[in-house]
Amino acid sequence: MSPESYSRSNRPIDYLKSSVNKIILIKVKRNRLFRGRLGGFDDHLNLYLEETSQIFEFQDDEGNIREEHENLGSIVVRGDNVIFVNLAHLEGF
Amino acid sequence: MSPESYSRSNRPIDYLKSSVNKIILIKVKRNRLFRGRLGGFDDHLNLYLEETSQIFEFQDDEGNIREEHENLGSIVVRGDNVIFVNLAHLEGF
Amino acid sequence: MSPESYSRSNRPIDYLKSSVNKIILIKVKRNRLFRGRLGGFDDHLNLYLEETSQIFEFQDDEGNIREEHENLGSIVVRGDNVIFVNLAHLEGF
Amino acid sequence: MSPESYSRSNRPIDYLKSSVNKIILIKVKRNRLFRGRLGGFDDHLNLYLEETSQIFEFQDDEGNIREEHENLGSIVVRGDNVIFVNLAHLEGF
Amino acid sequence: MSPESYSRSNRPIDYLKSSVNKIILIKVKRNRLFRGRLGGFDDHLNLYLEETSQIFEFQDDEGNIREEHENLGSIVVRGDNVIFVNLAHLEGF
Amino acid sequence: MSPESYSRSNRPIDYLKSSVNKIILIKVKRNRLFRGRLGGFDDHLNLYLEETSQIFEFQDDEGNIREEHENLGSIVVRGDNVIFVNLAHLEGF
Amino acid sequence: MSPESYSRSNRPIDYLKSSVNKIILIKVKRNRLFRGRLGGFDDHLNLYLEETSQIFEFQDDEGNIREEHENLGSIVVRGDNVIFVNLAHLEGF
Incomplete structure (x- = not known):
């Protein structure tokens, strides 16, 4: 697979799919850090987190x-x- | 349900629907925190709150x-x- | 009325309609606060205020x-x- | 005239029309204040001012x-x- | 000419046309000030300046x-x- | 190749393609610096990094x-x- | 050439074309300054620089x-x- 097709088929945000229902860390502006189970996301990187x-x-x-x-x-x-x-x-993270 | 369909059918903002008419907490920039009854919302996360x-x-x-x-x-x-x-x-929150 | 229809028919900004010609308070960035009679508004939350x-x-x-x-x-x-x-x-507000 | 038609026919920015060729005050971020004769404006609130x-x-x-x-x-x-x-x-302002 | 036509035919940015090839001052965020000969501009207020x-x-x-x-x-x-x-x-400016 | 065609055929972001699967440095606002293997990117400069x-x-x-x-x-x-x-x-970087 | 045609045919960003493959200085927010050879650019002023x-x-x-x-x-x-x-x-710059 060439770099060209690689980057077109797999947008950065698509890599979040493999983390749905799993624990992730989110670093947010103003020095905030969240840990939670990824329930959903969209192209703006809006996130739905459970057990946060x-x-x-x-x-x-x-x-x-x-x-x-x-x-x-x-x-x-x-x-x-x-x-x-x-x-x-x-x-376990 | 696969992660793919999961995230497509349930956008993060759609999860607000189950909180309509219920008490939520909203953390806002510049260190503000609101507690109120969610009356409505839209895709920009504009919110209408009662009893805030x-x-x-x-x-x-x-x-x-x-x-x-x-x-x-x-x-x-x-x-x-x-x-x-x-x-x-x-x-009760 | 279900939450779904509730939030679709009444966008947060639509709730401003009932305040047209009435006195409202507007909290603005950089610690500003305005009190005035709402004369008009649009989807960006641009506001026209009288007697402010x-x-x-x-x-x-x-x-x-x-x-x-x-x-x-x-x-x-x-x-x-x-x-x-x-x-x-x-x-009287 | 109902609030609904009121707000739709008169957008906040339309109220600037009556001030064209008149002296207005403009409060700008970073604590700036301008006084000038309004020569023109657009939907972004870009302003053309004379005698500022x-x-x-x-x-x-x-x-x-x-x-x-x-x-x-x-x-x-x-x-x-x-x-x-x-x-x-x-x-006279 | 009514205010309405005035503001529609002459957008604020159009007033820059008369300053092309002339010396202007530009006040920029973060307390910067430029003086230069306006060579070109666009609707975003991107500016091309010479002898700046x-x-x-x-x-x-x-x-x-x-x-x-x-x-x-x-x-x-x-x-x-x-x-x-x-x-x-x-x-001379 | 003229400068004109040069800049049209090769957008700045396209130059990231040659770095896919390679180690890059990313300077981020609020004084953050990341080093990682570029897995993917898009036009907004959203980045997917591995071994970061x-x-x-x-x-x-x-x-x-x-x-x-x-x-x-x-x-x-x-x-x-x-x-x-x-x-x-x-x-080696 | 009138100011009108001048500004329309030559957008500010088009003036970067003559600097492709040449050394330029870029002033960036947060007090950063880059010197490099301009390899490419786009309408957002995204820049590709070499020998930076x-x-x-x-x-x-x-x-x-x-x-x-x-x-x-x-x-x-x-x-x-x-x-x-x-x-x-x-x-030489």
Whole structure:
């Protein structure tokens, strides 16, 4: 398969299909990070996520990067906020 | 149902339908948070909300996260401000 | 009426119709707030307002939220600045 | 006339027509304010202004809001910078 | 000529035609100012300028507004950066 | 080949084709840098990357520029975040 | 040639044609500056550059403007980041 056909048949967004029903990470503008089960998506990268938790990263007093989680359940993310989607590689993640 | 058909038949925004007439949370840019009854929406994620309250989160002098509420009644939110919509799971929320 | 038909027949912006000729509040980016009589609107949420006053909120030296008003008369607001429109519920508001 | 026909026949931007050849105020992002004679406009709120002066507002050492004017002559403002247009009510303004 | 025909026949951007081959000032976002000979333009307000100099305004140690010039020759400005174009009134400017 | 035909036949984005399956660097807004194997792209510069690592640049206490890497696996980058793509020149890079 | 035909036949972006295969300077948002050989461009001002170096301008401890260069090779710049393109006038530049 040539690079030309490769890129035409497989648009970047199509690669999300293999992650439907799997856990993904979504990095969003304004330093937000979501982890959830991908329920659906569209061409604008609008995302439907289930069992979502928002992850807050912050520096503690010793300068270490720490994480806090907030459970959100099912959310619809507006695509124009997305920086990148980290596809599922392991169900355990 | 394959991932392909799944994502095509159910666009992320379609998942808002099940929350019409129910209480949802909307996270908006510039650190705004709304809670209200979803009256209607469109493809841009413009939202019509009833019984809306805006929730302000702030840190008090002891560093604790605190909330203040402002009752707004019925509002129309312009969709391009929305970061994500937290769908109704419990009417009590 | 099902959620599906509900959301299709009544787009969020259509709810502005019932507020035409009534006093509404408009929250705009960059911390601006307008109160005025809705004269007209379009799908971009461009707004025509009469008897408009701009409301400035600020903290005084004691830390209290204070308001100042500036009378503007008739204005046309470019829709992409709008965060949300607070619909008229009481003429007295 | 019903609200429905009202809003359809008179789009917000159409209200600018009555201000053509009159003095208007234009509030622009990044804290700019223009006063000028409206020579023309289009649907994007691009504006052609004659006899324009840019008004700078600043706080002096006593904390009073002060104004400075800069004469610009004829300018074309790109519409996406506009927050709102204050329509002419008095030629003297 | 009625305001209606006036605004329809003369779009704001059409007023740039009379400044082609003349010296104009362009105010651009992020506090940039260009002075140059207008060679061409399009509906997005993309501009082709010749004999361009970029003007930097800054406050010196006494608080006076000062100007520095940088000669750029011929440039193409992407229209979405433009705040306003100051049309030529005098060749000497 | 004249410049005219050159630019029409080879759009900037077409040059990414030769980098498919190769390691590229992507500079993204908000000071992010990704290195990964280009799996696919589209006209919006949405990118599918495999074996991706995000590279954080920071200044250490002596003022030296330092790098930290985070392995991300496969990601889809939303194109509107991209500043530029550094094409593969050496597989070793 | 009248201004009207002038501006219609020569769009600003068309002036880039004469710089294909020549060294140009590109000023990009977030204070970035690129120097490179223009390989191709499109209507969005997406650019393909070869032999590119990124130029960092900074103030040293004495307050002088200093430059640092980073060689990037071939890059594709997403057009919406471009402020202006400085066309080639001298091959030596």
